[in-house]
Amino acid sequence: MNAATEIAIETVGAGHRYGHQLWGLRGCTLSLPTGSITAVVGANGAGKTTLLNMLVGLLPASAGRLRVVGEEPSSKPAFLARIGFLAQDCPLYKEFSVADMLHFGRAMNPSWDDDMARARLASADVPLDRRAGKLSGGQRAQVALALAVAKRPQVLLLDEPLAALDPLARREFLKNLLDSAVASNITVMLSSHLLGDLARVCDHLIVISEGEVRLTGELDQLLAEHHWVSGAPEQTSRLPGGVEVLAEYRHERHNRLLVRIDQPLLNPALTMEPVDLEDLVLAYLERPGESSERAGTPWAAREASHL
């Protein structure tokens, strides 16, 4: 494997501006290795779809640059053949039967693997003769996934694939996705407004808020770097340099801080606890951005009961 393919997705200061003013995403810098599974988490309208649309070439970069499997995203068939894309709401042709959708995939993709698509749909119990418009949300997602995977892409981009699915269908979908990704060493990026079930399948995380990437990295490393620190107010207010406080919950005699830190604190008066992924994401999502016009909510005003 050469150096160019070790990094599957790379962006440097990438951004897309809608019109003259509104940035859908700006200053996005990412580097994701081949075979990684990345969760892109952010509120609705945060810029997740903008990022995925830029990576598949549906939106041009207004700033910075992007490389997906070593190429600049474009509408060239040679690039499109290497990208599997599952758009938001899993669009399918309503009047097509599932078998027609497979025929569509075969007609539109030279590298199509029909056996794989059929096996996948059979294992998900999707009837081939049913019209796409009459499928359940879970079945729709399975068909859309089968279409994206059976073209044998190197990178699979999924925009909110779980949004319309019930918990059982989510689990089925993720299991199916993971099987494909691992079997073919596909690099996967999937977005969601909540981390939820994604935590179990992904190994990389991107948190997007208000059009900016707030956090990106390998999951294990992020968990290792972040800690809950608690102690008396006079202790927690005197943290050493290099400690970034992300969230602070004050009580009368006891403060609880979420911090980013690269080495253990030596102060015995402070207790360190591992951080939960959900808390970590929420802390970054709620943090006001540098370019945010909205004034940051003072963390001190927050009640501990929010936890």
Next chain:
Amino acid sequence: MIWTTWRQHRAEAAVWAVILAGLVAAMLAVGSIARSRASGLGLPACTAAGGDCSNALDALHRAFHTIPPFTAALIAIPLLAGMFWAAPLVSREYEAGTHRLAWTQTVSPLRWITVKIVLIFGALAGLALILGLLTAWTLDPLTTAFGGRYNSTWYDTQGLVPVACMLFALAVGVAASALIRRTIPAMAVTLIVYAAVRIPIHWIRGNFWPAVTHTYNVDVATLLQRRIEPLQDTYLSTLAPGDWIQTVTITDSTGHRYIPNELSFDVLSRYCPNVRTAATSGEPRPLDPTAIATCKPKVAGLSLHETVSYQPAAHFWPIQTVETLIFVALAALLVIVAVLTVARRRPS
């Protein structure tokens, strides 16, 4: 891509096939009836003999009373194709969100739209050509009785123009579809643009090819003739059936223009009042030859002449060719706009 295009449009294709089958049946029936009526009236034999067939032609015109109703459908077909085939072409994908599916397969959006346009435009242009040929066959026995091929029913439904209209309507539809991305507004825009461009063409196509002009001197005899039988204008006898009169102007040596219908009254009142009274009294007595003789030089001194500008029936094809080139060029421009718009493939 070919399979995809067929699968996406086969429902419309089936609906159109049924409607067109009905239309074709109606045209075959009207064409046969027209032929048997015309031969019943002895028209083919009369025309072959080269005599005056006006009685037979009038009888045929009366027998059909109006132009067959299917011709309205034929004129509407390009517009309907633009609205129902082309206007949804891109916008339907946007409305269903499937553009993000279609344009992320291993087919560039440029190829996607090009194949669709080539297949759909090609099929419908072929259809327009076939319908045009069938229309020519159907209307042929009635053409002379209904005044030739220049009236819009005949002109718009046969020859090259239906094909050009079809391509133009489809191009308007697909450009509106790609730019507006909403089906109903794209259909409305197609309707408005097509009508706004096509309707004025009826008034200007007489200029698409140089007209033929004839000039006649107008003398007293002509004036008297016109006074009694205004329809028997001099120029009418020199025009062939199916010629299309553009303008008729009557001027004298000073350049003064006369209104054709009022010419006789104006001139005779002014120069030959006696003749006018006699000519209009309605009495069957012959006109006073001396009154006419004194009037004659006065009218001759005016050097009245009538200029008729017309398109002979034989200019049908040159005019159709020019009009076809104009509309095919407009269609090509609109198709380029549509293709470039889709090639940019925007996600929303």
